Amino acid sequence: MNATTHTAPRSERAGRPADTPRGPARARRRRFDWRTWGAFALLTAPMLIGLGVFKYIAIGWSFLLSLSDAQGTIALGDWVGLDNYRQLLGDAVFRNSLSKILLFTLFIVPITFAASLGLALLVNRIRRGRAVLRTAFLIPAAVSYVAASLVWKMSLFSGMPAGIANMLGGWFGMEAVPWLQAGDPPLYWIALVTLRLWLQVGFYMVLFLAGLQAIPKEVYEAAALDGATGLRLLRRITLPMLRNTSVAVLMLMFIAAFQAFDEFYNLFGGGMSGSGTAPVKTPLMYLHDTAMGAQNYGLGSAGSFVLTALIVGVTLIQGRITGFGKSEE
């Protein structure tokens, strides 16, 4: 009912003169509404059905799978309650993967954030060649994780003396080291972090640039009249005005970090022993091994729900802090 009273005036305003008699208009209105709803249903149905079938049914099914013993099948029926969750949380490897990914996130998100914001500020300031620089920084975002991982693994951080990192080290008298293998110190983090930065910073930089360009010039002019310059301008004007962009970027970064898989899988994989010997295993790698390797789809589904809960939790906390607090970061 609410909808009909809301849409009616609009349709009248659009097509009909305002002084139409009330009675017939009602009748016409009801007929028209039916057609609007029909069109609405027709136009949104493909998308809604698609979402339903490919997302929500799949998610629901996966949840039911997580409560059943599903080995080598995705048929439901063998209910085991919360056994899968119990086994999962009892597995030191999974718990360890969760704590590793938390650490990774705490490390990579601030660095990526600072680097992309810094680059955006720099690129935004220069007068000449801005487009060229922007493109140069954005291009890596178009490279696939797999391709980049292979370049990092076989060329930059190869264990051979001819690997680029080892060659550079060699000029300074360092001996060749295996970058990607387990060891002390854990050098593989250098490869992991640089790879992710190279791939992601450009993309977030563009988001920040868009945010920067949306800040009205007048605000800066007013601040300049008040005598604000340099760092003060940045802290009092630019960063607060960028808050919406920052919150969105931060959220994307958190989610991307928690879902890290591609570069870990490709940098450490490739051995016949699967990813068993990988020095760091992310939750998604663990789930890939469990579901695709050992065909334990029940356990795999349970793991994906634990991970989802973690991501949702972190996003909510982040939203609360950045959304309500008086943050100027």
Added chain:
Amino acid sequence: MSGQRAQLSRRGFLGGSLLFVAGTAIGCTSSPTGGSSSGAKTTLNVWSHAYGEAGTQQALTRYAAEFTKANPDIAVKVTWVPGDYTAKLNASLLTDAAPDVFEHGDFTQGLARRGQVAALDAEYGSVKDDFNQTGRDGVTVDGKLYGVKMIDDVMMLYYRKSVLAKAGIAPPTTFDALVAAAKALTTKKTKGLFVGNDGVGEMPALSLLSNGGELVADGKIGFAAPQAVEAVSALKRFHDDKSLLLGFTTDWWDPSAFVQGVAPIQWSGLWAMPAIEKALGDDFGILPWPAFKAGGTPVVRVGGWTSCVNAKGKNVDAAKKFVKWLWIDQTKLQQDWSESYGFHVPPRKSVAATAAKLSKGTAKEAVELAAKYGRINPNTWDSASGTPFVAAASKIVTGQGDAAALLADAAKQAQLAVDKQLS
């Protein structure tokens, strides 16, 4: 006027979209591969992992064509799967597009117990006894045969005769000698030994077996036993000496590191021997993984691929027919598959006896080593039990934690997996 035009264009838009959808649907239903097999009633979908040796894909396609010639009502579509074959296979087996026939490396009981593969006893018939013992044991679950071993893959150590001779080192026949040789052969540009880019490879299992241990026996995980702890801990010596080649561009199953002289000793497979012979002539020899200490035994690993029939597929009978035709009846093709590309040992005794290229030189030595020291992974050993083991071993060899405790924890996980498989 304007309202009417808007309505018209909306209708036009809808009509256009419907036409587009209909067109796409028609376009997609006419399968691009359908035309090739005129007259065939069923099309078998056969999956193979991407073998590295040149000519293998063409060979398999050729066998399939010959099968269709002999059975005109069954067409065969060979799918060559690069990359992570097991993951792709496992995912595909859940769907309608699942292969009817697929090969599996290191057959595991779980496949049969979960009802994913069909029993093939009838297809074997009297030929059963012609398959070697390990070939039959590997696919036997509760007395039934669930697959046909296509090839035995023998894995052992390759060494460069000239490099070892120049350094005055005898081919190592004990574990201590291997550690010492790897150390002595490590220079600024080369490393002594290549077992895999992760520095672990198959070493943990080899070391354990060479010390009289077992991965799993009678449903009980054995890799936390004292001799296993001793054998796995000792592998740390390679890492302490920094004598292992790590982070090479290809992994241990490819002979590039060995052929290019980056590592004078490498663990690899018999399949790589033609490539090594071509590059190095006779400047190489082979060795089993040496006995861990007095009282232990040298080990050669025997793996290989098994042809299986998808029990849940739509064409089980045709699939069985194909497997029987190719891997049981066609001895000529089996021989071609075993020795025309990479070298593999035919699991059928009669075929192995006539394999000309395997009956001379170093290849013959490898076959003999396999017969003497060859070990297959028990079919209760799968990735769910193997992953905790190599993960623990990886920590142990790089000195992160106590070996006994790590292996005991891993054994608990692996035992859960084995129990679940057998239940």
